[in-house]
Amino acid sequence: MQILEHMQEQGYEQLLYSVDRTAGLKCLICIHDTTLGPALGGVRMWTYEKEEDAVQDALRLARAMTYKSSAAGLDLGGGKAVLIGNPWKDKSEALFKSLGRAVASLGGRYIATDDVGTTMKDLEYIRTQTPFVTGLPFHLGGSGDSTMPTAHGVLRAMEACAKEVWGKTDLKGKTVAIQGVGKVGANLAQLLHQAGAILTVADINKAAVKAIVKETGAAIVGPDEIASVKCDVFAPCALGGVINSRSIGRLQCQVVCGAANNQLENDSSGDEIRQRGVLYCPDYIANAGGVINLALELTGYDADVAYQKIEGIFETASEVISRSKRQRIATAKAADLMAEERVAGSKKLRSWYTQPCGH
Ligand code: NAD
Numbered sequence: 486m487q488i489l490e491h492m493q494e495q496g497y498e499q500l501l502y503s504v505d506r507t508a509g510l511k512c513l514i515c516i517h518d519t520t521l522g523p524a525l526g527g528v529r530m531w532t533y534e535k536e537e538d539a540v541q542d543a544l545r546l547a548r549a550m551t552y553k554s555s556a557a558g559l560d561l562g563g564g565k566a567v568l569i570g571n572p573w574k575d576k577s578e579a580l581f582k583s584l585g586r587a588v589a590s591l592g593g594r595y596i597a598t599d600d601v602g603t604t605m606k607d608l609e610y611i612r613t614q615t616p617f618v619t620g621l622p623f624h625l626g627g628s629g630d631s632t633m634p635t636a637h638g639v640l641r642a643m644e645a646c647a648k649e650v651w652g653k654t655d656l657k658g659k660t661v662a663i664q665g666v667g668k669v670g671a672n673l674a675q676l677l678h679q680a681g682a683i684l685t686v687a688d689i690n691k692a693a694v695k696a697i698v699k700e701t702g703a704a705i706v707g708p709d710e711i712a713s714v715k716c717d718v719f720a721p722c723a724l725g726g727v728i729n730s731r732s733i734g735r736l737q738c739q740v741v742c743g744a745a746n747n748q749l750e751n752d753s754s755g756d757e758i759r760q761r762g763v764l765y766c767p768d769y770i771a772n773a774g775g776v777i778n779l780a781l782e783l784t785g786y787d788a789d790v791a792y793q794k795i796e797g798i799f800e801t802a803s804e805v806i807s808r809s810k811r812q813r814i815a816t817a818k819a820a821d822l823m824a825e826e827r828v829a830g831s832k833k834l835r836s837w838y839t840q841p842c843g844h
Contacts, residue, residue: 527600
């Protein structure tokens with residue numbers, strides 16, 4: 486891949502390579518677009534086979550954050566950090582402090598949070614070197630665990646889909662198949678159970694399934710069967726790429742709405758699912774509750790305000806659905822257009838000269 490050319494084509498701003506031999510740091514921080522504000526995104530720690538895979542991941546994930554924050558109406562841009570290493574073996578205080586210095590060197594253009602392979606504890610080490618971190622525990626002025634706010638947002642998005650398909654938001658009696666009952670999936674299962682939905686769950690982790698069954702009375706199926714279970718809503722809450730040319734033909738639901746990132750294998754999957762007559766709620770619309778919660782940390786966290794804003798996911802999802810119908814395009818495309826227009830509108834605003842504040 487011609488990285489610089491690709492970055493220029495896709496509107497990227499910056500890709501920072503940082504190494505520190507003593508601390509064992511090998512990381513990339515990618516900033517996609519800061520038109521709307523500083524680039525907020527998680528630090529992913531993973532054992533990439535090839536350095537090129539890490540670069541691709543950083544680029545792809547940073548861009549996705551621009552879309553997620555823009556569509557959620559946040560004044561944030563998109564960025565992501567990728568830390569090359571084994572999250573079960575290679576972590577140390579020095580490593581995350583060193584990463585903190587790399588984050589600090591960007592002077593607030595990038596704001597870190599946790600992601601796959603990193604935890605709040607790691608963020609606390611980063612915080613010793615830079616204030617540009619969110620997702621911290623309450624005692625450090627943070628917003629704590631964001632998985633419940635994420636699950637709340639998914640529920641609101643699901644209600645918007647229900648309104649469209651069945652004419653009312655009520656999920657009572659609806660059958661929902663949840664793929665992955667980890668942190669977000671388990672919270673979503675609780676919320677759906679409280680709302681009167683009937684659940685089927687699958688997870689490769691048997692202990693996670695057992696706990697959910699006990700709490701919600703959910704039925705269990707194997708991980709390979711969950712996407713083709715006959716149900717009203719399929720909620721992917723595990724991996725990306727689950728909506729693809731192989732799975733779309735096997736879906737037996739009317740709605741797909743879940744927390745997993747990058748659910749569509751590619752752009753054509755969005756068109757295929759539309760042609761199949763299944764309503765797909767774009768992943769970054771449904772799962773924006775977490776980033777909405779984090780954004781409030783930057784101005785002083787208030788849980789009531791956060792949950793009020795997360796309620797807005799219902800409106801955003803409804804707007805995406807209306808636009809997709811109006812323009813006869815996939816919901817994924819409608820969401821992308823909405824996100825791109827907000828960034829473009831802000832760029833245009835900047836082209837108007839005004840006296841800078843305080844000068
Ligand atoms: P998690 O690791 O706690 O949960 C994922 C669960 O999926 C695990 O229990 C795992 O065993 C299970 N799983 C993995 N492969 C599976 C398979 N093939 N079939 C069935 N189950 C499988 O992660 P999480 O924080 O709950 O996040 C879930 C998804 O939501 C991820 O895609 C994540 O990127 C996305 N997301 C999370 C947040 C958040 O606030 N944590 C925010 C936005 C998006």
